[in-house]
Structure formats: structure tokens, C-alpha cells
Amino acid sequence: MVTDVDEDAEDTGSTLPRRQLGRLLRDARTAAGLSLESSARLMDWGKATLSRLENGKTEKVRARDLQALAELYVVSADDLEAWKELAAQAPVRSWLRTYSDVLTTKFNTYVQLESAASELAIFQPLVFPGLLQTHAYADAMNRSTQPRLPDEDLDRLAALRTQRQHLITRARQPTRLLVVVHENVTRTVVGGSAVMADQLRHVADMGTRENVEIRLLPYHVGFPTGRVFPPFIVLTFPKDAQGKPVEPSVVYAESFTGDTYLEKREDVQRFRRAFRAVSQAALDVGPSRIRLREIARSFENER
Incomplete structure (x- = not known):
């Protein structure tokens, strides 16, 4: 039988689009060989700011911040477009992700x-x-x-x-x-x-x-x-x-x-x-x- 989970313990304060964006940002940072501390320092951010972003707990994500991270991690234009698409999603607990070439083929x-x-x-x-x-x-x-x-x-x-x-x-x-x-x-x-x-x-x-x-x-x-x-x-x-x-x-x-x-x-x-x-x-x-x-x-x- 399906597991009956204690739902009160499941609220992480984030939403799926934000967590998915955070996963992609973390993967890009790791691929670039950068630590959380060094990336935050190069962005002139506090470590907690980048950590919240990678854990999907930043409610409003600015396009210019994603652009700067893309330049820091040297990612492709397709990667950056996918980041922006995820950031544009409203931070609500239901998400209809329409099929797009970027997200369907790459992520x-x-x-x-x-x-x-x-x-x-x-x-x-x-x-x-x-x-x-x-x-x-x-x-x-x-x-x-x-x-x-x-x-x-x-x-x-x-x-x-x-x-x-x-x-x-x-x-x-x-x-x-x-x-x-x-x-x-x-x-x-x-x-x-x-x-x-x-x-x-x-x-x-x-x-x-x-x-x-x-x-x-x-x-x-x-x-x-x-x-x-x-x-x-x-x-x-x-x-x-x-x-x-x-x-x-x-x-x-x-x-x-x-x-x-x-x-x-x-x-x-x-x-x-x-x-x-x-x-x-x-x-x-x-x-x-x-x-x-x-x-x-x-x-x-x-x-």
C-alpha cells in the first residue's frame, strides 16, 4: 500500500520550479569546479544568498543574477534560457510545464x-x-x-x-x-x-x-x-x-x-x-x- 506520509513535515518553503532551478544552478557550479563559498565571493554575495538560491528558497529570482551566474559558470545560451524560464514560473505549489524545446530536450x-x-x-x-x-x-x-x-x-x-x-x-x-x-x-x-x-x-x-x-x-x-x-x-x-x-x-x-x-x-x-x-x-x-x-x-x- 502507498506510504502515508506525515505531510506536516513536508513543507520545505520552496516550490518545484525553484528547486529545479536550484538543482541546475548547483550542477552548473559543480561542473565549473567552483565551491559554494568561492562562487558567492565572486558574485559579491553572502554564502547564504547563493545557498538559498540553490535550495529553491529565493522567492524572486532576478534575470540579471542568472545572467551573471551563467557568465561565471560559462554555460550555454540554452542553459541560461532554461534557467530564465524556470525563474519566470510563479512560486506556487502547482505547476503546468508546457512542452518547450529547451526544457524537453535538455532538462x-x-x-x-x-x-x-x-x-x-x-x-x-x-x-x-x-x-x-x-x-x-x-x-x-x-x-x-x-x-x-x-x-x-x-x-x-x-x-x-x-x-x-x-x-x-x-x-x-x-x-x-x-x-x-x-x-x-x-x-x-x-x-x-x-x-x-x-x-x-x-x-x-x-x-x-x-x-x-x-x-x-x-x-x-x-x-x-x-x-x-x-x-x-x-x-x-x-x-x-x-x-x-x-x-x-x-x-x-x-x-x-x-x-x-x-x-x-x-x-x-x-x-x-x-x-x-x-x-x-x-x-x-x-x-x-x-x-x-x-x-x-x-x-x-x-x-
């Missing part, structure tokens, strides 16, 4: 959050989640959704998607993965019968891992919450030495126009309740594995 906010999370609770009514996709399934998805990309780029995209599975297969502190997939996902053909058979078996096999729980939501249960909602992911982060989450929990939902990130406590809790509802209505993990293997056999019989 995948979700992947960075995913790599830092200790638990991912995923509801997916359309396709298998990226962390559970085989290379062949991911490749077929990419070729369908991005047909104009050259084969080399498509192969690399599929490889990157499957490489992300290291988060849940690594020996040391693997990410806890809780997934509910609608039965529709198992019937929507991606790449043909052979690809689907292998994909279904792969998901069933992944569900045998101690840190992974996969449940199948059957057609006959209807709408467990009484509402229709899109795919979503609740990301929960590990705690620091003081027992506080290193980052507030975030809800991620992807749409045709962009990514939505929700951080307000009531929003996160609402999605946690929705995930519990679909989990309770779904088949248990054992019967789900059995059903996934049965559907895989049905695809094999179509070969």
Missing part, C-alpha cells in the same frame, strides 16, 4: 525527480509505465508517437527508458514501486502480439521483486473512485537525518500539452486516496501476476 524534470524518489505510486490506464517497459515495447511506443525521428534517436530513447529500470533493480536501496494498471493496458496492442506477450511476462516477472507491487484493475470494477482521472504518479522522497523528507511529495500527471506537477498537501493527499481506492479495487498482486501470464499466453497463441 527532464520528471526523470530527475524519479531518480531521487524512494517510492513511486503509479496509476496507468493507457500504457505500461516506462519503468516496466521492455526495449521492444518502448521502441514500438516511440515509433508510434514520434514517427519523424531517425532510427538512431528512436533506439536511444528506448534504451534510456529501459535503463531507468535500474532504480528498481539495483541491489542497494532500490526504489519502491507500486503500480496499478487498468486491464485496458493489457489489451491495447503495442508492437504486435510477440511484443505484447514478452511485455506482459516481463511485468509479471518484475512483480515478483520484494520492492515491487503490481496490481491489475479489471474492467468489471468500473470506476472505484466514482470519477474518471488521467494517469498519475505520486512521488515520495527519502528522509534526512532529522527525519524530514528531503523533498516534498509531488504528484506528476502528463497530458498532450505538457506536464502537471502538484505539491499542495490537499492535492497530494487527494491522489493518495485515489491510488488507495484503485489498489483496493484491483486484483491482489498474486492473482494479478497469474492474469498477466494468462493474457501473455493468449497473445502467444496469436503468433
Whole structure:
């Protein structure tokens, strides 16, 4: 079951766009070989000023300060443009990040959050989640959704998607993965019968891992919450030495126009309740594995 986090301990006084900007600034400083102290001194700032900026706790970020940091760290014009775009976002606890060439190609906010999370609770009514996709399934998805990309780029995209599975297969502190997939996902053909058979078996096999729980939501249960909602992911982060989450929990939902990130406590809790509802209505993990293997056999019989 999804972790019930003490939300009172999650308010860090920052927002996701500010934290994302801070991460990029910190990465640029580190790449330039500069310490926090030396960078602050070269900017004629106090150390605390730069620290607050890198920790996402500066409410108003000035464009001229970003320009000066870009010159100090010798970053590209694209990097600076991405910084300014993040700084322009209002410091509120919901963020609709529309797709732009700069942020989409260079800075995948979700992947960075995913790599830092200790638990991912995923509801997916359309396709298998990226962390559970085989290379062949991911490749077929990419070729369908991005047909104009050259084969080399498509192969690399599929490889990157499957490489992300290291988060849940690594020996040391693997990410806890809780997934509910609608039965529709198992019937929507991606790449043909052979690809689907292998994909279904792969998901069933992944569900045998101690840190992974996969449940199948059957057609006959209807709408467990009484509402229709899109795919979503609740990301929960590990705690620091003081027992506080290193980052507030975030809800991620992807749409045709962009990514939505929700951080307000009531929003996160609402999605946690929705995930519990679909989990309770779904088949248990054992019967789900059995059903996934049965559907895989049905695809094999179509070969």
C-alpha cells in the first residue's frame, strides 16, 4: 500500500520550479569546479544568498543574477534560457510545464525527480509505465508517437527508458514501486502480439521483486473512485537525518500539452486516496501476476 506520509513535515518553503532551478544552478557550479563559498565571493554575495538560491528558497529570482551566474559558470545560451524560464514560473505549489524545446530536450524534470524518489505510486490506464517497459515495447511506443525521428534517436530513447529500470533493480536501496494498471493496458496492442506477450511476462516477472507491487484493475470494477482521472504518479522522497523528507511529495500527471506537477498537501493527499481506492479495487498482486501470464499466453497463441 502507498506510504502515508506525515505531510506536516513536508513543507520545505520552496516550490518545484525553484528547486529545479536550484538543482541546475548547483550542477552548473559543480561542473565549473567552483565551491559554494568561492562562487558567492565572486558574485559579491553572502554564502547564504547563493545557498538559498540553490535550495529553491529565493522567492524572486532576478534575470540579471542568472545572467551573471551563467557568465561565471560559462554555460550555454540554452542553459541560461532554461534557467530564465524556470525563474519566470510563479512560486506556487502547482505547476503546468508546457512542452518547450529547451526544457524537453535538455532538462527532464520528471526523470530527475524519479531518480531521487524512494517510492513511486503509479496509476496507468493507457500504457505500461516506462519503468516496466521492455526495449521492444518502448521502441514500438516511440515509433508510434514520434514517427519523424531517425532510427538512431528512436533506439536511444528506448534504451534510456529501459535503463531507468535500474532504480528498481539495483541491489542497494532500490526504489519502491507500486503500480496499478487498468486491464485496458493489457489489451491495447503495442508492437504486435510477440511484443505484447514478452511485455506482459516481463511485468509479471518484475512483480515478483520484494520492492515491487503490481496490481491489475479489471474492467468489471468500473470506476472505484466514482470519477474518471488521467494517469498519475505520486512521488515520495527519502528522509534526512532529522527525519524530514528531503523533498516534498509531488504528484506528476502528463497530458498532450505538457506536464502537471502538484505539491499542495490537499492535492497530494487527494491522489493518495485515489491510488488507495484503485489498489483496493484491483486484483491482489498474486492473482494479478497469474492474469498477466494468462493474457501473455493468449497473445502467444496469436503468433
